[in-house]
Amino acid sequence: MVLARTLSLAELRPQVDEAVTGLEEWLDGYGFAGWDPYDALNSPVLRALSLGLKYPRIAFTQALRRLPVNLRPVLGIKRSYNPKGLGLFLGASARRLSATGDPRHRDRVHTLVQKLRELRRGRGWGYPFPWQSRAFFVPRWTPTIVNTSFVAHALMDASDACGEESWFQLAREACDFVLFDLNRHEEGDALCFSYTPIDSLKVHNANMLGAALLARVGARTGEEELLEAARRATRYLLKYQRPDGSWWYAEPEYQHWIDSFHTGFNLEALACVLRYAGEIGGAGPEGTEPGGTEPEGACALARGHRFFLDHFYEADGAPKYFHDRRGPLDIHGPTQGFVTMAELWDVQSAEDLLARSATWFLTRMRAPEGYFYYRVGRRPNRIPYMRWGQAWAYHGLVRLQEFLRANPASRADG
Numbered sequence: 418m419v420l421a422r423t424l425s426l427a428e429l430r431p432q433v434d435e436a437v438t439g440l441e442e443w444l445d446g447y448g449f450a451g452w453d454p455y456d457a458l459n460s461p462v463l464r465a466l467s468l469g470l471k472y473p474r475i476a477f478t479q480a481l482r483r484l485p486v487n488l489r490p491v492l493g494i495k496r497s498y499n500p501k502g503l504g505l506f507l508g509a510s511a512r513r514l515s516a517t518g519d520p521r522h523r524d525r526v527h528t529l530v531q532k533l534r535e536l537r538r539g540r541g542w543g544y545p546f547p548w549q550s551r552a553f554f555v556p557r558w559t560p561t562i563v564n565t566s567f568v569a570h571a572l573m574d575a576s577d578a579c580g581e582e583s584w585f586q587l588a589r590e591a592c593d594f595v596l597f598d599l600n601r602h603e604e605g606d607a608l609c610f611s612y613t614p615i616d617s618l619k620v621h622n623a624n625m626l627g628a629a630l631l632a633r634v635g636a637r638t639g640e641e642e643l644l645e646a647a648r649r650a651t652r653y654l655l656k657y658q659r660p661d662g663s664w665w666y667a668e669p670e671y672q673h674w675i676d677s678f679h680t681g682f683n684l685e686a687l688a689c690v691l692r693y694a695g696e697i698g699g700a701g702p703e704g705t706e707p708g709g710t711e712p713e714g715a716c717a718l719a720r721g722h723r724f725f726l727d728h729f730y731e732a733d734g735a736p737k738y739f740h741d742r743r744g745p746l747d748i749h750g751p752t753q754g755f756v757t758m759a760e761l762w763d764v765q766s767a768e769d770l771l772a773r774s775a776t777w778f779l780t781r782m783r784a785p786e787g788y789f790y791y792r793v794g795r796r797p798n799r800i801p802y803m804r805w806g807q808a809w810a811y812h813g814l815v816r817l818q819e820f821l822r823a824n825p826a827s828r829a830d831g
Contacts, residue, residue: 423734423776426768430821432779437513437814439787440807447788449506449529450496451803452489454791456546457481459557460492474549485798500542501564502804503529508571509815511578516819526575530584533568537587540594541565543613551671553616561613562599565591566626573633585637592634592643595627607652620667621657622679624650625686636693644694651690651697654683655717662720663728663740675740677729677750681757684721688760691715722761726770729754734773735781746794748806751778752813759820775817782810 424432457463457478467473481488507529514522536542541560548555555561569591576584600611602619609619610627628650635643658664664683666672690697697714728740729750736751738744751774758771782790784799789810792798801807 423769423773426772426821426824429772429775429779430818433775433814433818433821436779436783436787437811437818439783440789440811440814443787444506444807444811447801449503449532449803450498451502451807452487452494452496452800453499453502453544453546453804454482454802455544455548456489456494456497457492458548459494459497459546460489462492471549471554474554475551478549483796483798485796485800487800496803497545498532498536499545499804499808500533500536501544501567502808503533503536504542504564504568504571505804505808505812507533507568508574509811511571511574512815512819514578516822523579526579530572530575530581533572534587540590540598542568552618555613555615559613559615560594560598562595562610562623562627563612565594566630569630570633573637588630589634589638592631595631596643596646599627604653604656606649607656608646608649609653610650618667619653620672621654621664622666622682622686625654625683625690628654629686629689632690632693647690647694648697651687651694651714654687655697655713658717658721662717662722662724664721675728676738676744677725677736677740678753680721680725680729680740681753684718684725684757685760687714687718687721688764691718718761719764722757722764725757726765726767730770730774732773734770734775734777736774736777745792745796746781747792748782748789749809751775751782752809755813755817755820759816762820762824771817 455478458467458474463477467477507526510522510525510529513519514526533542538558538560542564543558543560544555544564545557547557569588572584572588576582576588595610598614600614600617602609602611602617609624612618612620612623628647631643631650632647635641635647654664657668663675664680666674666676666679691714696712724740729737731737731743735743735746736754738747738750754774755771758767781793784790784801788801789806790797790799791802791806
């Protein structure tokens with residue numbers, strides 16, 4: 418049921434608490450293994466029908482992703498543990514443990530860390546299914562910079578919450594995956610890490626997720642090599658920021674789109690690098706001269722955040738998938754938005770927008786059973802996907818819960 422009005426941040430606090438608890442109860446009954454929008458090639462039937470060819474693989478994956486009825490059991494696709502999803506659950510559970518001291522969260526943290534240890538490949542983590550992009554084919558479990566970065570950040574949060582130094586060492590080893598296992602593209606004093614060890618793609622959000630990990634770990638260990646690599650990777654992002662503050666997903670023309678959650682990744686990671694590795698000099702947007710009076714990284718962050726706030730929400734708080742059109746009402750948009758707005762609150766606060774977005778999300782995307790829908794709107798898809806759906810819901814809501822408890826504007830006493 419859609420509420421007649423937007424709740425204030427103070428009114429949202431108990432609603433968010435209830436949603437977090439309800440999702441935890443649903444997960445306790447369902448477990449952390451599940452299906453994924455992109456797991457079509459785990460089907461022996463679809464793998465055989467694709468004949469190992471690029472375009473049939475893409476077609477089957479996209480068709481199954483869009484289908485609102487879950488045919489995966491019929492197609493032989495089993496529920497699986499997704500390391501990226503487990504990383505999101507782990508980081509949020511560690512935050513819940515730190516906030517509450519509840520031993521149930523401690524047990525969940527230990528369970529998730531153990532499962533992630535089992536799923537590690539070399540020094541990184543991949544997906545439990547093969548996937549085909551326009552550029553290349555990625556075999557099952559191939560480590561990616563995105564998955565590895567999310568998992569490593571979560572391991573650091575868990576290490577801090579539980580005092581387990583060996584978990585931090587896993588995060589430190591993940592930095593070696595970024596530094597030594599991935600391919601590099603260098604442009605002067607800027608660099609871009611590849612998505613996986615088997616490609617040479619230059620994707621902004623993936624590169625920045627790796628940079629943020631290097632900066633956070635490097636600040637803790639004092640390793641200048643990690644900090645400087647983080648700065649160089651960030652220079653690549655600053656170099657390609659567009660005049661309006663946005664970034665393409667990647668620079669090749671066929672990857673020229675701007676979406677909400679990857680923009681959020683860029684901003685959150687840029688803020689992380691600036692926090693841990695210091696201001697970035699030496700590379701501004703193309704067509705500009707370096708060495709101005711304002712810090713380049715901070716200015717880029719402010720411009721990018723302003724673009725994010727102005728372009729990715731409708732008046733009612735509904736998320737826009739792309740900057741120039743509404744697109745599918747996908748769970749990834751609002752949940753990453755909670756994190757982005759909370760992390761960049763000191764850059765520019767957005768109390769009204771956060772309240773509208775959270776009200777819309779809780780009233781439109783939450784199922785009565787406590788889980789969250791994949792997509793709503795004109796073409797709804799209510800399959801309870803684990804990594805793309807429940808993990809992002811838990812990650813975003815816990816960060817929102819944390820923010821509401823700390824932010825004076827959200828307190829009922831004013």
